[in-house]
Amino acid sequence: MKKALYNAPYFMKEAGRVLWQNRLSGIFSFLSTGLILFILAVIVTCWSVGNLLIKTVQDEAEISAYLDQNIGEEQVPGLVETIKGMEGVRDVKLVDREEAYGRMKEILGEEAGVLGLFDENPFEAFIEVRISLGELGKIAERVEGLKGISHVRDNREVLERVQSITIGLKRFGCLIIAAVGISTLVIVSHMIRQGIYNNRVQIGTLRLLGAPESFIGFPFVLAGLLLTLVGGLLASFVIVFLINRAYSAMAGSLPFIPLPARSQLVTGLVLFVSSVSILLGVLGSLFGLRSTE
Amino acid sequence: MIEAKGVSLRYPDGTLALKGIDLEIGTGELVYITGPSGSGKTSLLKLLMGVEYPTSGSLKVMGQPIAKGQEGNIRRLRKRIGPVFQEFRLIQGRTALENVMMGMRFLGLPYRQAKENAQNALARLGLGHKALSMVENLSWGEAQRIAIARAVARKPRLIMADEPTGNLDHDNALIILDLLTSFRDTNTTVIITTHATHLIGRQEHATFIRMDGGSISVERRGKAYEKSLV
Numbered sequence: 259m260k261k262a263l264y265n266a267p268y269f270m271k272e273a274g275r276v277l278w279q280n281r282l283s284g285i286f287s288f289l290s291t292g293l294i295l296f297i298l299a300v301i302v303t304c305w306s307v308g309n310l311l312i313k314t315v316q317d318e319a320e321i322s323a324y325l326d327q328n329i330g331e332e333q334v335p336g337l338v339e340t341i342k343g344m345e346g347v348r349d350v351k352l353v354d355r356e357e358a359y360g361r362m363k364e365i366l367g368e369e370a371g372v373l374g375l376f377d378e379n380p381f382e383a384f385i386e387v388r389i390s391l392g393e394l395g396k397i398a399e400r401v402e403g404l405k406g407i408s409h410v411r412d413n414r415e416v417l418e419r420v421q422s423i424t425i426g427l428k429r430f431g432c433l434i435i436a437a438v439g440i441s442t443l444v445i446v447s448h449m450i451r452q453g454i455y456n457n458r459v460q461i462g463t464l465r466l467l468g469a470p471e472s473f474i475g476f477p478f479v480l481a482g483l484l485l486t487l488v489g490g491l492l493a494s495f496v497i498v499f500l501i502n503r504a505y506s507a508m509a510g511s512l513p514f515i516p517l518p519a520r521s522q523l524v525t526g527l528v529l530f531v532s533s534v535s536i537l538l539g540v541l542g543s544l545f546g547l548r549s550t551e
Numbered sequence: 552m553i554e555a556k557g558v559s560l561r562y563p564d565g566t567l568a569l570k571g572i573d574l575e576i577g578t579g580e581l582v583y584i585t586g587p588s589g590s591g592k593t594s595l596l597k598l599l600m601g602v603e604y605p606t607s608g609s610l611k612v613m614g615q616p617i618a619k620g621q622e623g624n625i626r627r628l629r630k631r632i633g634p635v636f637q638e639f640r641l642i643q644g645r646t647a648l649e650n651v652m653m654g655m656r657f658l659g660l661p662y663r664q665a666k667e668n669a670q671n672a673l674a675r676l677g678l679g680h681k682a683l684s685m686v687e688n689l690s691w692g693e694a695q696r697i698a699i700a701r702a703v704a705r706k707p708r709l710i711m712a713d714e715p716t717g718n719l720d721h722d723n724a725l726i727i728l729d730l731l732t733s734f735r736d737t738n739t740t741v742i743i744t745t746h747a748t749h750l751i752g753r754q755e756h757a758t759f760i761r762m763d764g765g766s767i768s769v770e771r772r773g774k775a776y777e778k779s780l781v
Contacts, residue, residue, distance in 0.1 A: 264661075264662040265656055265657075268656060275644070459640065459642075460642045462640070463636075463640040463642065464653070465626070466600065466602070466629065466634055466636070466640070467629060467630075467634070467653075467654045467701075467705075468626055468627065468628070468629030468630035468631075468632070468657070469656075469657045470626065470657060473656070473657040
């Protein structure tokens with residue numbers, strides 16, 4: 259440990275020298291690594307927001323059960339209780355005609371004047387059932403089969419679409435992660451191979467002097483790590499800047515879209531991108547070293 | 552220190568560089584390997600450094616067999632050897648001190664001791680004032696002495712110098728030889744290859760290994776034997 263510590267400045271200096279020797283390809287490698295990690299960060303951000311959206315939609319998954327016109331008012335509480343007792347049902351609420359009218363008025367906003375064209379309230383009372391998304395089909399069927407329910411409306415189509423988008427996003431994310439990993443490994447290992455080639459005389463001398471491979475290889479691993487870490491920090495800086503801008507913009511114009519807490523998202527993202535960049539830097543360098551043995 | 556029994560070396564292209572070498576070198580000996588270019592001097596040193604392996608026979612350096620499958624042990628063995636390469640192999644872009652210290656960074660010495668060893672070695676070779684000079688700015692003779700400083704600062708048990716007088720004038724060559732031989736002591740063996748036999752004729756307490764085309768002859772304080780090479 260002491261030996262490694264006193265060699266730390268030497269290793270840093272040698273790593274810097276390896277990068278400096280190939281500064282032009284180093285700059286391009288650093289930029290492309292930064293860009294690749296930025297794409298990864300964007301995907302992870304979308305993924306994170308998408309997941310929250312899905313969770314929110316899932317929490318808000320609901321069906322509306324409309325009452326049979328022949329049902330007596332005294333039977334309604336019994337129906338509500340029956341539905342409440344079903345598995346997968348989170349909450350049940352009876353929405354009477356007045357509340358249904360009020361909700362529509364709120365939705366229509368400035369256009370609510372159109373409701374004045376009706377002589378009387380055109381909305382029917384219904385039972386609003388909040389459920390777990392996975393149980394939607396089963397519960398809708400069971401509720402529809404209850405005596406006193408004329409028909410059921412659900413937002414299954416919308417939910418299924420959102421769900422398929424998220425699944426697609428997840429698959430795309432996996433592809434991007436694989437592409438990011440492979441591209442970064444290729445870039446870093448190429449840089450390291452070039453560095454090894456440029457320093458072949460020094461490496462040969464160190465071997466003849468009895469230096470262990472770990473001592474010879476460490477500066478190259480460090481060089482690869484620095485390359486990707488700086489690329490990762492660049493990517494983090496850009497994505498954090500964009501997230502801040504996006505949050506400010508969406509807070510004003512699209513307040514209904516659920517977003518994760520900004521600090522939590524940013525911290526998680528920076529940690530994730532930094533960890534991935536460190537991992538890829540080390541792996542890429544090791545591949546580079548291995549391929550030149 | 553060194554024990555060779557029937558050692559032969561044939562390069563992959565079929566060239567037979569050494570055949571049936573029998574050799575024993577003890578601790579603290581001063582050994583000159585002489586002979587014209589192409590006589591096998593460097594090949595013998597390559598074997599002793601573990602850069603090449605004998606194609607037949609057995610070779611041990613400080614008890615360590617030089618053979619395939621022993622790479623890790625040979626790497627450790629090299630830590631106890633101070634090599635001076637014919638082409639110096641100094642690392643460009645570094646100072647003299649950095650070059651000398653580079654040979655010690657992986658030996659497990661405390662930093663201060665390594666630095667002190669390096670400074671002492673440079674001072675002993677008359678280059679204390681050049682410690683912070685970049686090696687590419689030094690003269691041929693100075694570079695040669697830094698290469699020697701890198702070898703001896705490690706306090707090796709075996710110093711091996713390949714043609715250290717190769718490109719030097721008579722006076723500088725003598726200085727280099729004197730410096731190298733001055734590191735020989737009861738624990739340190741010094742092996743020097745050279746084709747400049749006129750420079751070493753005055754040595755009285757040395758072992759001479761003469762490699763000359765078809766034969767190798769060993770003369771140790773007056774005793775000599777000959778063995779057919781090819």
